[in-house]
Amino acid sequence: MLERLELHHVGPAPKLEFDFAPRLNLLTGDNGLGKTFILDVAWWALTRSWAGSPALPHRGQGIRPTISFRYRSKTTTVDSSSEYDFQQQAWTPKRGRPGNPGLVLYARVDGSFSVWDPARNYWKNAPTLGVNAPDRPLAYHFTPSQVWDGLQPDGKVLCNGLIRDWASWQGRNNEPYLQLLKVLEVLSPSDEERIVPGELTRISLEDVRDMPTLRTAYGQEVPVVHASAGVKRIIALAYLLVWTWQEHIQASRLLNQDVTRQIIFLIDEVEAHLHPRWQRTILRSLLSVMEALTGADDVEIQVAAVTHSPLLLASLEPLFDPQRDALWHMQLVNGEVTLEREAWRRRGDANSWLISDVFALGEPRSLEAEQALQRAEDLMRRQDVQRTEFDEVQQKLRESLPDVDPFWVQWRFWARQSGLEK
Numbered sequence: 274m275l276e277r278l279e280l281h282h283v284g285p286a287p288k289l290e291f292d293f294a295p296r297l298n299l300l301t302g303d304n305g306l307g308k309t310f311i312l313d314v315a316w317w318a319l320t321r322s323w324a325g326s327p328a329l330p331h332r333g334q335g336i337r338p339t340i341s342f343r344y345r346s347k348t349t350t351v352d353s354s355s356e357y358d359f360q361q362q363a364w365t366p367k368r369g370r371p372g373n374p375g376l377v378l379y380a381r382v383d384g385s386f387s388v389w390d391p392a393r394n395y396w397k398n399a400p401t402l403g404v405n406a407p408d409r410p411l412a413y414h415f416t417p418s419q420v421w422d423g424l425q426p427d428g429k430v431l432c433n434g435l436i437r438d439w440a441s442w443q444g445r446n447n448e449p450y451l452q453l454l455k456v457l458e459v460l461s462p463s464d465e466e467r468i469v470p471g472e473l474t475r476i477s478l479e480d481v482r483d484m485p486t487l488r489t490a491y492g493q494e495v496p497v498v499h500a501s502a503g504v505k506r507i508i509a510l511a512y513l514l515v516w517t518w519q520e521h522i523q524a525s526r527l528l529n530q531d532v533t534r535q536i537i538f539l540i541d542e543v544e545a546h547l548h549p550r551w552q553r554t555i556l557r558s559l560l561s562v563m564e565a566l567t568g569a570d571d572v573e574i575q576v577a578a579v580t581h582s583p584l585l586l587a588s589l590e591p592l593f594d595p596q597r598d599a600l601w602h603m604q605l606v607n608g609e610v611t612l613e614r615e616a617w618r619r620r621g622d623a624n625s626w627l628i629s630d631v632f633a634l635g636e637p638r639s640l641e642a643e644q645a646l647q648r649a650e651d652l653m654r655r656q657d658v659q660r661t662e663f664d665e666v667q668q669k670l671r672e673s674l675p676d677v678d679p680f681w682v683q684w685r686f687w688a689r690q691s692g693l694e695k
């Protein structure tokens with residue numbers, strides 16, 4: 274479990290510190306402040322491989338860019354620090370094999386994924402003196418199309434991909450298929466909208482693969498490659514969870530070792546493509562999915578997820594436990610990017626989250642409505658309001674507020690008191 278990340282002279286700020294909560298870490302903040310970057314660095318700290326481009330350090334006289342981190346592995350706590358080596362143009366590796374943080378899965382917003390498996394990516398041997406090369410793949414990095422079509426570098430088959438594996442599991446109706454059904458069920462937005470596989474089909478003369486399908490509410494069976502963006506992201510995640518777990522079990526058997534009990538999810542834009550109904554359930558689904566998949570109730574799950582969704586935060590209120598969960602906020606303060614842990618407070622609904630410090634909107638409405646309300650409130654504070662001004666602002670309010678808006682009561686009361694309306 275990731276416990277701490279401390280960055281000096283790398284990324285959007287001279288210094289960023291992150292003390293992770295043990296279960297859920299939600300990261301919010303304006304566009305372009307470095308939320309995805311934090312996930313990239315967290316992934317690197319846990320696995321020592323970059324999922325995207327490596328972190329670029331700040332340059333300058335006397336600057337020593339450093340990434341320090343701490344995580345709890347199966348048996349010990351790993352405390353490490355890496356300084357940027359400008360000569361090598363790389364982050365200095367620590368000698369010896371890295372620690373073992375458990376399974377790590379990173380879902381990026383473009384549909385790509387990375388997986389780190391302690392059985393398959395954890396170096397077997399501590400490198401001999403002077404040789405610091407791993408004897409196993411550093412991690413599994415999937416582009417969006419590799420999730421579907423497989424990962425086959427240099428003629429090796431590392432992964433068959435969703436289409437082939439799903440079809441083969443379904444054809445055999447074996448354990449992975451039953452796990453896939455379970456995971457799809459847990460990740461579905463509701464019982465009524467459950468993601469259910471249909472019959473295998475073929476979609477083209479040029480593609481000899483049996484294609485999995487999904488049953489839709491409108492009675493069709495849609496090939497998975499034609500599924501909607503939201504459904505695709507979730508079924509890709511479901512497939513990779515089952516694939517990762519299955520391969521982890523196989524590899525652990527081969528190595529004659531226990532399966533891991535620690536899983537870390539890094540998820541960028543967790544609500545991406547999801548309808549509000551689904552946004553309300555996705556995080557709780559993620560927290561329970563490994564239990565459903567492994568059938569064990571002692572799996573430790575840690576999630577670090579980026580979100581821009583006020584509804585997602587409102588939906589978490591009954592679930593959020595300040596002892597185990599944290600809400601992080603990146604913002605621009607006096608021209609500098611800061612990262613703060615927000616004091617957790619229930620806000621009640623999505624609108625209240627929108628106007629909270631976390632999203633800092635003036636009003637949870639259109640920009641026009643916000644501006645009209647602002648002007649109206651300014652008028653209401655004055656004594657000398659002219660009729661033309663009043664008419665103009667009232668017109669703006671009419672153009673942007675619904676007839677039933679509660680603000681009208683306040684406005685009419687004030688207008689009557691001020692003699693502007695009878």
Ligand SMILES: Nc1ncnc2c1ncn2[C@@H]1O[C@H](COP(=O)(O)OP(=O)(O)OP(=O)(O)O)[C@@H](O)[C@H]1O
Binds near residue numbers: 310327
């Ligand atoms: N590889 C990198 N090396 C150094 N700094 C980076 C790197 N990638 C991103 N950054 C820093 O992070 C900033 C924002 O990037 P990032 O994509 O993380 O934003 P974000 O908060 O995820 O935005 P959005 O909400 O739009 O996705 C960049 O402007 C840059 O300062």
Ligand SMILES: [Mg+2]
Binds near residue numbers: 308309310541
């Ligand atoms: Mg981002």
